[in-house]
Amino acid sequence: xxxxxxxxxxxxxxxxxxxxxxxxxxxxxxxxxxxxxxxxxxxxxxxxxxxxxxxxxxxxxxxxxxxxxxxxxxxxxxxxxxxxxxxxxxxxxxxxxxxxxxxxxxxxxxxxxxxxxxxxxxxxxxxxxxxxxxxxxxxxxxxxxxxxxxxxxxxxxxxxxxxxxxxxxxxxxxxxxxxxxxxxxxxxxxxxxxxxxxxxxxxxxxxxxxxxxxxxxxxxxxxxxxxxxxxxxxxxxxxxxxxxxxxxxxxxxxxxxxxxxxxxxxxxxxxxxxxxxxxxxxxxxxxxxxxxx
Amino acid sequence: xxxxxxxxxxxxxxxxxxxxxxxxxxxxxxxxxxxxxxxxxxxxxxxxxxxxxxxxxxxxxxxxxxxxxxxxxxxxxxxxxxxxxxxxxxxxxxxxxxxxxxxxxxxxxxxxxxxxxxxxxxxxxxxxxxx
Numbered sequence: 552x553x554x555x556x557x558x559x560x561x562x563x564x565x566x567x568x569x570x571x572x573x574x575x576x577x578x579x580x581x582x583x584x585x586x587x588x589x590x591x592x593x594x595x596x597x598x599x600x601x602x603x604x605x606x607x608x609x610x611x612x613x614x615x616x617x618x619x620x621x622x623x624x625x626x627x628x629x630x631x632x633x634x635x636x637x638x639x640x641x642x643x644x645x646x647x648x649x650x651x652x653x654x655x656x657x658x659x660x661x662x663x664x665x666x667x668x669x670x671x672x673x674x675x676x677x678x679x680x681x682x683x684x685x686x687x688x689x690x691x692x693x694x695x696x697x698x699x700x701x702x703x704x705x706x707x708x709x710x711x712x713x714x715x716x717x718x719x720x721x722x723x724x725x726x727x728x729x730x731x732x733x734x735x736x737x738x739x740x741x742x743x744x745x746x747x748x749x750x751x752x753x754x755x756x757x758x759x760x761x762x763x764x765x766x767x768x769x770x771x772x773x774x775x776x777x778x779x780x781x782x783x784x785x786x787x788x789x790x791x792x793x794x795x796x797x798x799x800x801x802x803x804x805x806x807x808x809x810x811x812x813x814x815x816x817x818x819x820x821x822x823x824x825x826x827x828x829x830x831x832x833x834x835x836x837x838x839x840x841x842x843x844x
Numbered sequence: 845x846x847x848x849x850x851x852x853x854x855x856x857x858x859x860x861x862x863x864x865x866x867x868x869x870x871x872x873x874x875x876x877x878x879x880x881x882x883x884x885x886x887x888x889x890x891x892x893x894x895x896x897x898x899x900x901x902x903x904x905x906x907x908x909x910x911x912x913x914x915x916x917x918x919x920x921x922x923x924x925x926x927x928x929x930x931x932x933x934x935x936x937x938x939x940x941x942x943x944x945x946x947x948x949x950x951x952x953x954x955x956x957x958x959x960x961x962x963x964x965x966x967x968x969x970x971x972x973x974x975x
Contacts, residue, residue, distance in 0.1 A: 617922045624927035629967045634919060634927040636959075636973035681874075689896070717895045717920060824921040826895040834874045835949045 597787040599751065602705065607751050607785045609703045609710065612820060613813035615792075663771050663796070663806035676770030681831055685764050689718050689826035691740035693764020694757055694779045695794035695808040697721065702820055710746060710753070713820065720823035725755050732758055738775055740764040753783040766796050766806060774800040788815040872972075876917075876946035876957040884914055884943040888961075891931045895921050900934055900958060902943060916945050918958040918971055929969060939964040946972075 600608040625633040665673055676683055686692045700712035700723075708728035714721040725746040732743050742757035760777040777798040784791045794808040872878060886904035898921060902914045918924070941963045945956035962968035 617926075619923055619926060622923055622926060626928070629965075631967045631969065632927050632929060633970040634923065634929070635971050637970065687896075717922070719895075824893055824895050827892075828896065829892075829899065830875060830897060830917065833948055833950050833952055833955065836874050 599785050599787065602707075604707050606748055607753075608705065609753065609783065609785055609790065610705045611815050612702045612818065613699060613790045614816040614818070615699050615701070615790075615811050615813035661767075661807075661809050662769065663766055664803045665801055666803050669801045672772065673770040676765075676772055678770075680768075680770060681834055683770075684768075685740075686718055687828070687831065689828055691721065691764055692716060692718055693740035693760070693766075693773075694742060694777075695781065695796055696765060696767055697741070699783070699790060699792035699811050699813050715820050715823045718826050723757075727753075732756075737761075742777075742779065749782075751784060755781040755783065757781075766798075767808070772801070773798045776800040789813065790815070872946065872957055873949075875949060877949050878946050878957075878972075880947055881959065882945050882947050882956060884945060885940065886914070886943070887938055887940055888935050889913065891934045893921065893931045898924055898934075900961075902941070912954055914943075914945070914954045914956060916943070916956050916958040927969075934961075934969070936961075936963045944974075 602608050622635060624635075625637045627633060681687060686696070691697075697714055697716060701715045702713040704711040704713070708726065710725045710727055712723040712725060714723075721741065723741055723744050725744045727746040727748070729747070730745065732745055736743050736759060738759050738761040740761060740763055743759040744755050744757040746753055746755040748754070757779045758777075760773070760775055760779075762773060762775045762777075764773070765771045766773050766777075773796065777796060779794055779796050781792065781794045783793075790813040792811045792813065795805050796802070796808065797805040884902055884904050886902040888900050889903045890901035892899040892901075897917045898919060900916050900918060902916060903911060904914055905911050924930075941961050943961045944959040946959060948955040957972075959972045960968060960970045960974065
């Protein structure tokens with residue numbers, strides 16, 4: 552209980568911190584000016600606006616669908632709303648037929664390739680996902696599982712990524728002024744990030760991770776040797792995000808996370824909701840939804 | 845109103861071929877008996893606007909007049925926002941509501957999953973398929 556309370560409080564403080572940073576950086580006089588506008592052009596076709604330093608303007612809020620693109624609420628008469636199950640025939644949710652739900656998750660299409668000596672550990676973690684998956688307990692998803700940022704605040708020499716995650720609000724500060732990684736920070740789930748430009752692509756390299764997050768669903772653990780390289784490119788009013796995780800201690804080869812495309816939106820973020828798990832003690836079998844992010 | 849969740853809402857919700865909702869976190873059927881329904885009549889007295897699942901609390905009076913409070917799990921915040929629904933809308937101005945819910949599989953009393961809530965003025969919010 553105390554741990555939950557701590558997480559809620561921390562989440563609230565973090566949310567305020569994130570918003571504070573966003574406001575402070577947004578108001579910064581050092582922000583290069585945007586030199587073109589693509590606001591009225593179709594996503595993906597408009598010319599890429601640039602800041603006065605010549606780099607693409609990544610500022611803004613970016614809607615990556617939040618993993619719920621398939622949810623299309625129906626607004627009905629008299630204020631009624633069908634959020635899900637609209638017009639669908641009744642039937643058991645996946646994995647529940649014949650009373651024999653699968654333990655752990657279903658096979659994933661894009662899953663890291665592990666060194667042979669770690670395969671049993673992955674299988675064990677997968678079987679015990681409800682108990683051990685950090686995000687099911689409202690902890691940080693880490694990189695690259697957290698996916699593309701929901702908001703970017705960009706100025707010369709520094710870019711801030713803001714995340715409105717189901718586990719809470721997170722931020723990353725990415726220096727782009729050529730400085731090296733800090734060597735005096737504790738390992739963390741989001742690591743230490745530095746960025747540089749390769750043409751019009753922002754390349755962010757992160758290291759100094761702890762081993763407390765997973766790369767993706769289904770037991771995809773990593774070690775503290777993890778490094779992650781993200782490549783972010785603006786194409787019109789879309790943001791293309793790619794990430795490669797390299798962990799030679801446990802992975803047989805670098806793993807390419809599923810690429811994501813986010814669309815620029817004028818709908819700004821709101822304070823993230825607290826994440827408080829109230830369910831897991833009531834789950835009577837090992838079923839869980841796929842949670843690849 | 846933002847519906848974003850970082851990559852995180854994780855596929856917070858998944859829909860099966862039958863169109864049913866499977867929660868982020870865990871499947872609905874892992875916690876609730878989707879083959880059974882309970883019908884409640886009461887007033888939404890509290891909404892826990894939180895992830896990974898929002899909960900509504902419903903004060904229900906049984907046939908003997910005894911009061912109990914049901915705790916009903918529903919969708920994550922991002923999904924509720926995407927539907928344009930809010931804490932205030934779920935509270936429904938204190939109207940009496942009729943609720944369909946799946947009961948908890950582990951037998952926990954007064955715990956369920958919100959399938960549909962219909963308020964006294966006739967409007968409703970639906971979160972899984974009707975019977």
